Amino acid sequence: MGRKLLLDKAHIEGIRYYDTYRANGGYAAAEKALKSMGAEAVVEEVKKSGLRGRGGAGFPTGLKWSFIAKPEGVPRYLVCNADESEPGTFKDRYLMEFIPHLLVEGLLISSFALGANRAYIYIRGEYAWIPDILEQAIAEAKNKGWLGKNILGTGYDLEIFVQRGAGAYICGEETALLESLEGKRGNPRIKPPFPAVKGLWGCPTVVNNVETIAAVVPIINIGGDEYIKFGIGKSTGTKLISACGNINKPGVYEIEMNISVEEFIYSDEYCGGIKGGKRLKACIPGGSSVPVLPANLLLKTAKGETRMMTYESLNDGGFATGSMLGSGGFIVMDEDQCIVRNTLTFARFYHHESCGQCSPCREGTGWMKKVLHNIEYGKGKMSDIDLLWDIQRKIEGNTICPLGDAAAWPVAAAIRHFRDEFEWHVKHPDEALTRNFGLAHY
Ligand code: NAD
Ligand code: SF4
Numbered sequence: 001m002g003r004k005l006l007l008d009k010a011h012i013e014g015i016r017y018y019d020t021y022r023a024n025g026g027y028a029a030a031e032k033a034l035k036s037m038g039a040e041a042v043v044e045e046v047k048k049s050g051l052r053g054r055g056g057a058g059f060p061t062g063l064k065w066s067f068i069a070k071p072e073g074v075p076r077y078l079v080c081n082a083d084e085s086e087p088g089t090f091k092d093r094y095l096m097e098f099i100p101h102l103l104v105e106g107l108l109i110s111s112f113a114l115g116a117n118r119a120y121i122y123i124r125g126e127y128a129w130i131p132d133i134l135e136q137a138i139a140e141a142k143n144k145g146w147l148g149k150n151i152l153g154t155g156y157d158l159e160i161f162v163q164r165g166a167g168a169y170i171c172g173e174e175t176a177l178l179e180s181l182e183g184k185r186g187n188p189r190i191k192p193p194f195p196a197v198k199g200l201w202g203c204p205t206v207v208n209n210v211e212t213i214a215a216v217v218p219i220i221n222i223g224g225d226e227y228i229k230f231g232i233g234k235s236t237g238t239k240l241i242s243a244c245g246n247i248n249k250p251g252v253y254e255i256e257m258n259i260s261v262e263e264f265i266y267s268d269e270y271c272g273g274i275k276g277g278k279r280l281k282a283c284i285p286g287g288s289s290v291p292v293l294p295a296n297l298l299l300k301t302a303k304g305e306t307r308m309m310t311y312e313s314l315n316d317g318g319f320a321t322g323s324m325l326g327s328g329g330f331i332v333m334d335e336d337q338c339i340v341r342n343t344l345t346f347a348r349f350y351h352h353e354s355c356g357q358c359s360p361c362r363e364g365t366g367w368m369k370k371v372l373h374n375i376e377y378g379k380g381k382m383s384d385i386d387l388l389w390d391i392q393r394k395i396e397g398n399t400i401c402p403l404g405d406a407a408a409w410p411v412a413a414a415i416r417h418f419r420d421e422f423e424w425h426v427k428h429p430d431e432a433l434t435r436n437f438g439l440a441h442y
Pocket of ligand 2: 170188354355357358359361362399403404
C-alpha cells in the first residue's frame, strides 16, 4: 500500500469538522510553524521539500514564495486557486469537500510564511456546495483562535475569504483569477510582472493551488527531508491524481511519486485495469491541456524505460514522445474510443472558453473546431489534416496566456500519434458517420 500524506485521514468519520480534525493531529503543524519555527524557517522547509505547484505547471513553491516582493507598508496576499476546471481534474474538489481544515491549516501556515494578513480562496462556480463547507471550516477555526487577531498570542493576524467564480475556465489562469477577484472581467494579464511582484490590487501576491497549500501541512509536520523520500528526483512527495475514463475504479488517488504508470492503471489499489477487459488505446495523463499518449508510449518511454508517474518521466522525450503530469487529471481511453471525436470535444471546449483577447486563440480555436467537426462528421478532406497542424502551430507560443497552448497541444499530439485515424475518417465518410454513435455533440 502506498503511503499517504494528504488523504491519510480522509476515511475518518467527521474529519470535515474541527473537533475530529484536531483530535487526529490537526493544527499541530500550524502550532509548530507559528510558535516554534517562524516565517523564514517555514519558507526554508518548503524549499527543502522540493514541493512543486500542484495546479499543473509544477513550479517550485518555495522559490515562488521567495520571489514575493516586500515593499514597506504594502500588503501581501495569498490567493488559493480553487478554480479547478481542467477537464479530467477533480482532485481539489475531493480535498475541499472531505478535509476542508487541511486547506485552512495550510492557508494559515502559508500566509504566515509570506507575511500575508488576508488570504482568498477563489473557487470554481460549479462547485456550488463546497463554499459552505469551507465557510464552516473557516468559522470553526476562527472560533477556536486559529484565525482572526493575535493568533496563538504571536501577534500574527489572518482572515480568510471565500470568493465564488461564475463558471469561466479562464478564471483559473492566475492573472484572470486576480482580475475576477478585483470584480472585473476575467481577462488574463501579460506576464511579467508576475503576481509575486504585482498581483491583487497591484500588491505582491502568491497564487497557489489547493493541493499545493494543503501539502504544506505534512511538510511542516514531517520536515522537508522526509517529504522528499516520497518521490523520485525533482518529483518529491505525494500527488493527488483524479482518474477517469474507461477504467474499473475511477476516483481520486494519492500516489507516492515513485510508482509506474502501468502500476497506476492496472493495480487494484488504483485504477484496477481497463473496464470490460478491453485493450488500452491511449491516455491523457495530466488534464485535457496536455498531449495524449498512445499505449505504446504510455507504459514505456521512447528509450524503452518504464514510464513513471513523475513530472520528469511523463515528459521524457518532450512532446514528440512524451506528455506532462500537469494537474493530475488522468483520462484513460480503451480501444473503442475515437481520437478524432475526443479531439473535437476538447477543441469545442477551448473555443468556448477562450476569452477572445488574442486573435490566434480567438480565431484559431474556432477554426480548429470547424475543421475537426468536418473530419469527424464525414465532410473532411486529406488537406484538412495538414491545415489543422498548421493552425495549431500558429497558436502555440503566440498568445497572452497558456489557454492558447492548451488548445494547440491536444490537436498536435492527436495528429502526431493518430494521423491514420484522421485519414481513416476522411477516406470513409459514411462509416465515419455511422461510427458517431452515442450522444451527438450539437
Ligand atoms: P506558468 O509556468 O506560467 O507559471 C507557474 C507559476 O510560477 C505561476 O504562479 C507564475 O506566476 C510563477 N512564476 C513563473 N515564473 C516566475 C518568475 N520569474 N517570477 C515569479 N513567479 C513566476 O504556468 P501557469 O499559467 O501558472 O499554469 C499553467 C498550467 O496550469 C498548465 O500547464 C496546466 O496544466 C494547468 N492548468 C490547470 C488547471 C486546473 O484546473 N488545475 C486548469 C487549466 C490549466
Ligand atoms: Fe484569452 Fe486565449 Fe489569449 Fe488566453 S490565449 S488571453 S484565453 S484569447
